[in-house]
Amino acid sequence: MKTRLCLPLACAFLVTGLQADNEVYRTWTDSQGRKLEATFRGIENGNVFLQVRNGYVYRLSLDKLSAADQQAAKTLKPEGLGIPADPNLAQAAAQIDMLVEAGLKKAGQQPNPLASDEQFIRRVFLDLAGRIPTREEALEFINDPSLSKRAKAIDRLLNSEGYTSHLFNYFADMLRMADVAQKARFYTYQDWLKEQISQNVPWNKVVHTMMTAEGKLLENGATGYLLRDAGMRLDNLSLTLSTFLGANVSCAQCHDHPFADWTQRQFYEMAAFFGATETYGAKGNAGAGMQGIRKVLASLDNKKLQQQAKNLLRVNALAVEDTSENDLKLPDDYKYSDAKPGDLVTPKLITWGDDKAKKAYQGVQTTKHDEQLRAQFSKWMTSPDNPRFAMTIANRMWKHIFGVGVKEPVTDLDDPNAAANPPLLHHLANEMVRLKFDLKQFLRVLCNTDTYQREATSHELADNTPYLFPGPILRRMTAEQAWDSCAALVVGTDVDKFKGHRGATYAKAMSIDLSGGASPDVLKEQIETAVASMRQFGGGKAEGNPKNRKKRMMNQGGEEDLTLAPPVRNGLVLARASELPQPEKDQHFLRMFGQSDRQIADSESEEGSIPQVLMLMNGEAQRVIGQNDSLVIKTAAAQATPEQQVESLYLSFFSRKPRANELATAVAGLGSGMTMRDLTWVLFNTREFIFVE
Template sequence: MAMPALPIACLSGQPPSRPTALLRGLMVRASLCCAGGLLLGFAVGLPAGRVSAADAAASTRIEVSTGEADGGPVHIIGTEGRRQLVVSAVPAGSDAEKSRDVTRQSVYRVEPATLATVTPEGVVTPTADGSGEIVVTVSGVPGLSEVPETRLPLVVARFGNDPPVEFYGRVVPVFTKFGCNSGGCHGKSGGQNGFRLSLLGFEPAEDHEHLVKEARGRRISTTAPDESLLLLKAAAVVPHGGGRLIETGSPSYRLISRWIAEGARPGDATAPKVVGIEVFPTIRVMHPGQSQQVRVMALLSDGSREDVTPMAQYEVNAPELASVDKSGVVSAAERGNGPPRSGVAALMIRYQSQVAVFRATVPLESPLERMPAATTFARNFVDNHVLDNLVSLSLPPSARCDDATFLRRATIDIAGRVPTLDETRTFLEDSHPAKRDQLIDRLLDSPDYADTFANKWSAILRNKRTDDGLHRHGSYSFHEWIRASLQENKPYDQFVRDVVTASGEAGGNPATIWYRQVVDTNQQVEDLSQLFLGLRLQCARCHHHPFEKWSTEDYYQLSAFFSRIGRKKGAQPGEDQIFHNRGTPQAAGPKGTHPAAVLGGKPAELAADVDPRVALVDWMTAPANPFFARSLVNRYWKHFFSRGLVEPEDDMRLTNPPTNPALLDALAADFAQHGYDLKHLIRTICRSNTYQLSAEPNEFNAEDRQSFSRFYPRRLPAEVALDAIDVLTGKQTSFAGVLAGTRSIQLPDPNFGNYFLTVFGRPNGDSACECERVSEANLAQSIHLINSADILGKLGGDGRASRLTGDAQHDDGSKIAELYLVAFSRPPSLEESGLVQKYLEGHADNRQSAYEDVIWSLLNTKEFLFNH
C-alpha cells in the first residue's frame, strides 16, 4: 500500500519543537497495513469441479470468427480488401470470454491457392476474383493433437476493379491512424509548421481544402503522385518533424498515391458512410503473457461491412495490465517480481467518429479455495456482484474490519466527522449483532449527514460568493436549501428538477443561484451533463468528441433547452430573477442553428409557452434514461470507496467502461426502484460487506486498485481533518461571519480564508468537477502539521492537554486511553500505552507540555490523518 511518509525533520531549517522520537514510535505502531496483511484461512488444492489440464485441452474446441454478420462465406471486395480471422480455442463448458486466442498458432491455406493469401497473423488478402475455401489448422496448442480442419467458404469480387478512392472514407483514416491529425501534430489549433488538419479528421472538407489548394497546391502532384510532398514527408524521403510514418509501397502509401493519381478528389457525398463499428471479441480472460487479436468491422450506411482493423486506433486505459500494438493485438502484462496484479483493462477502439471497447480481464493464479463463499461474504446484492468479479479475477478479499475501524470509517464518510468519545465507548461496548446497521441509521438521521453532503453538493454546484456584499445572502440561502433538501431526504430526481428548472430569485427560490454561477448556455449544458449525467461534453462544443459518439450537433441540441432562459434584476441587489422567455428553443452552433433535442433523440416538439427545461428534466429523470441514475450511484460509490466504478466519476463514456458493469447496473436500478432515495443508496452501500472490508491487504490484493477486494485508505478531506484536529486538541477553529462553534464542514461556501483548508485541498467551487478537491498528501501538509504556529497554538492554552493535566480524578492510563479513543476510535495497545506512559513519566516536571507532545504525535500519524 503506497502511503506517503511524514517527514520527521522540519524542512524549514529550524529544529522541530516536538519530540520526533515519540512520533516515530507512535507512527510505527499506528501504521495502516502490515507486510503480511490479514490472510484468509482456506485450504490450498484443486478446486471442486476443476478438471486436469490434459482433460481440459482434450475437450477444447476451435472456433474461427470471420467477421461476417450472418456466418456465411467470407466476402472480400476489391484489390485492397482484406479480412482478419480470429481463431479461438474454447474450453468445453466455459464461457466464450475464457477462450484463448490461437490465431498465430494456426496454419492457413487457400484452395485454390490463386484466390488469396493468408499471413501467419490470419490476414486474408485477395489475389483474384472467384470462390474457394480457407483451410485453418491449429497447431502448437497443448492437448490438441487431433484437431480437424476448419473450412471457410471464401468469395472474392471486383479484384482489380476498385472504385475511386473516397477521401473521407479512406484517406482521412490514414491521417488519423498515424497521428497526423492528432492534437499534438497538425490537428492542433493553428496546425503545425504551416499545415493544418482538422482534429481527428472530423472536418474532411476543410482537410481537403488544406491539402489540395493551400500552399499553391505544392502538397499534391496529380501528374507525379509519388513526388507529392504529402507522401515524401510521410515516408521521410524529405525531412519530416514527425519522422517516418508510412513505408514506401505500404498499403497506406499505395492508397494515398492512388487517390492523388485519380485527381485528389474531395469524395462522393453519396458514398456509404460509417455508422458504427463492431469489435470481436468484446471481452476475454487473459492470463499474464497471453495475447488476443481483435478485429474491427466498420458498419456502413448501405448495410455493407468492411474490415478496418489495421486503420483503427487503439488505446488501453490500464497499461500496467495490458498493452496493444497498431494491428490490434492486445497483450496481457507478464507477471513481474513485485506483488501480483489483477484487474480489468479496457481497450478503446476508434475509427472515424465511431468508438467501441474490448475488455481484458486479467486474473491472478491464486487457488479458488481462497475465495469466500457467497453465503458467508454477501450481506446484500452489492456483495454478490463484487464477489462475482473477485472470483473471475481469482482475487481473494481482505478480512472484515474491526468495530473501531468501521465506527470511524462510517462516521467520517456519512457524518463528516470523527466519532465522539461517548459514541466510541458506547459502540465498542455494544454487543448487539445489528449495531453496525443501527449506527448507519443514526448517522443518516443526524444533522451531520446533511452538513457533510451539503458541503459536497454546494461545491460542485459552484455555490460561492464572488462579491461578499452582494452575494452573501444568495450563497448562504442556496447552501441551506441544499442542506434542508438532504435532511428531509428529498428524492434525488426532485432535487435535480428543482435546480435545473429553477425560476424566480434567490429570496423565494434559492436554487436559482445555480444560474448565477453558470451564466451562459455552454456552462449550463456542460455542468448539467457532468453533474447529473456523468458526461463530459466540453469537447463536443468545437468538434466531434474524440472518445465518444457525441457530435457538435448533439451538444448544441442539448444546449437549446437552456436558450429560453430570461433574466432581469431581482429585488435583492446583485441577484437576478430567472424566468422562462417564450419562444422556440434553439441554439446557434458553428454551422447553423439547432433545435432542442435530448442526447441520441429527435428534435423535441415544444410549444412556445412551455419551459423547455421541464422537458429536459423529464427525459433525464425517466427510469429508462441510461445516464441519470448510473451517474449518481457512481458518484456516491466513489465517495465511500475512494474511486468510482467508473473513474473519473463524471466521465462515464462508452470508452471508459465500469470495472464492474453488473454492479453499476444493479445499483442504478435499485436506486431508481426506490424512488431515487439517497439515504437508501447510502444504507445499501454501507451495509455491504464490501464497504466493511479491512484496508489491510492479504498476500494477493496489495496491488488491487479497482476491484474493491479491500478498503482503499484515503486522506481525510480538508474540512474533516481540521475539525478532527479541533476535537483532539480541544481548541475550536473560529470563522468570521458565522456563528461560534461552526465546524469547517458546515461552512456555506469556500470563501472563508483558512490556510489549513487551502493546503489540504478544499475545493474552490469554480467548476462542476470533484477533481477540484485535492485528496493526495503532500509536503506542505506535513510541514504545516509538524511545525506551524496554527497547530502549535491549538496544542497549548486551555485545550485538551491542559484539561488532562488538571484532571486529578483519572490516572495517566485512563487519559492515554481517552486520547486514543478520540484520535483513532480505539483503545491503545499495551505497547502503545506503555510507550506514552514512559514518555509522560520522563517529563513529570512539565506534564502539560508532555501531553501536548503526545497529542502532537497522534495527529501526525497516518492512522489519524487517513480514513481506513
C-alpha cells in the same frame, strides 16, 4: 425489525437451494423436521437470525428450532456482520456483495478480512458524519455487546446533523458552491441545498428543482445552479451533462467529439432546451422596474453610495426567467454540412442505444411552448428511465464511501462496460431507481455490505489495473473531514450545533422591489436601507478579525442562533466546514488540505504536500487541540492514572485503545517530562490520524 414469521417459517425450510459449497453455510432443522441452508448471523433476545443464499435474513424464535440446532445457535460464532436492521436491507446488501465477490473471483482475488469494531466505527463516522467519533462515542460502540450494533450505528449517523454537513461538503465541491459568484452572495443557494439534504428529498427531485427553478436568487435558492453560470448557457449545459449524466461533452461545444458519438449539432440541440431561459435579469419581471431604479441611482449625490446601490441592484437582478421564444442559434463558425452558421436550433434530445421507446422521451419533442423547454429537459434527464442519471449518482455515492468509483472518472460514463465491474455498476443504478433516488437509503445499503465493512486496502493501486473492491481503499481524509475532526477534538459534539442560516438574513437585508410599481421615493428608501445592511456581509478589515467574524456569523444566523455561536480559539472559528465561508481563505487549514476553490467541479484534492506537514506540525489547529480547555485534553486530564490518560487520548484520536508497546512508550514519556499536550502533538501528526482506515 421487519420479519416474516409465518409464511417464511413454513417456506424457508422447504427451499434449500444449492448444496453448501462454503463452510459458513450449514443445514438447520426446525422442530417439525424441515431443513434450511443458511449462515448463522447471531442470536439476540431469544431469536435466531439466519441468512439464506439470496441474502435475505430470517428471524426465527429459538424454540422453533430442533434441540440440536438450539444448542448450536448458543455456541456458534456469528458469521459476517452480525444482525442487520431489517431482512430486506440484508438482502439488498448481499446482492451487492455477490457481484463484488464474483468480480474478485474472476480475477483470482480474495476479499479483505472484516474490519475490527474500532476500524469500523471510525470509518463510518468519517464517511457518514464527516468527523471522527469522540472518545465517548467510540467507547459506547466498542463496549456494546449487541450483535446489531453496526446496523444501529449506521442508522444513527444517517439521521445525524453530521450527515447533512458532510454530504453538503461533497455536493458543494461537485456544484462549485461559493459564497460569492456573479458579484453576489449565494447564501440562499447553500441554505436551500442543506435543507434538501436534511429533509432527505430524493436526488431526482433535487436536480429537477434546480433545473426548473425560477425567480430571484434572493427569493429562491434553487436558482443558484443556473445562476452560477449566468449568461453562459453552453458552459452550464456541459457541466450539467457531465455532473448529472456522466457525459463528457465539453469539446462538442466547438466541434464533433473525437472519441464519442456526440456531434456539435447535437450539443446545440440539447442547449436549445435552455434557449428561452434568461439568467441576466435584464428581461421579464426582474427588469420591469429597471428604468425607475436607474433614475433613483442617478439622483444619488454620494458616489460611494451610488456604487453600493449599483451592486445592490445587480444582486436583486440576478434571477432566472423563461421567455416565450427560443433564441439559440448555431455559431458563426459552424462548419458541418447538416446546417448553416447562424441557423436557429430546434431542441432535440440525445439518446443512448435503444432508449427512444422509453417513457423519458415521451412528448419531449412535441412541445410548442418554448417556456416549457427547461421543464421538458429536466423531466427527461431525471427520469428513472434515463440510462445515465441513476448510474451517475450511484457511481458517485459509491466513490464517496469507498474512495474509488466503479467507473472512473465519475464524469465519464459514455461506456459503462468499461467499468471495473460492469454488472455491479448496472446493479447499483437499478438499486438507485428501486430506492426512488433516496440517497440516505442507498448509502444505508452500501454501508451494510460486507464489502464496505472489510479492512481497507492499503497497498498502492497498480496503474491501469481496475480496483475490484476487496474492501474500501485506504485514503486520506478530505479537507473537510480533517477540519471537522480537529474541531470535534476541541469541542466534541457541540461542533454540530452551530448553523449559520445566512441565506434568509442576507435576502431580507438585500431585497428591493424591482416590479416597477414602487415610487422613486420608496425605491430610494429601500436602497438606502439595504445599503446600510450590506456592511455585515462586506469585506475589509472586519473580515479577517476573528472577533468581528464571529459576531457577523452570529448576526447572519438570526437572533435565535446567538446562543449557538461557535467558539473562537487562536483565531479559528470552530464551526463545521459546511458553516464556514465557501471556500475558506487561501491560508486556512481547509484550503491547505485541498478544499476546492469552487471554480472547477470536483476539484478538491487529497494529495499530500509540504505545507500540510507544516500545518500539522506548527499550525493553529494542533495548538488549539493541545490547549488546556480543549475537550480531548480535559477528558484525558480527568483520568486517574497515566495509563488511563494515554488510553483516553488514543480513543479520542484513533477510536482504539493503545497497544501494549504504545502504552508503555507513552506512559514512560509522561513520566520523563512529556506533557499531554506533547502527546496530542505526536498523535495528531501520525499517518493513522489523517487517514480513513
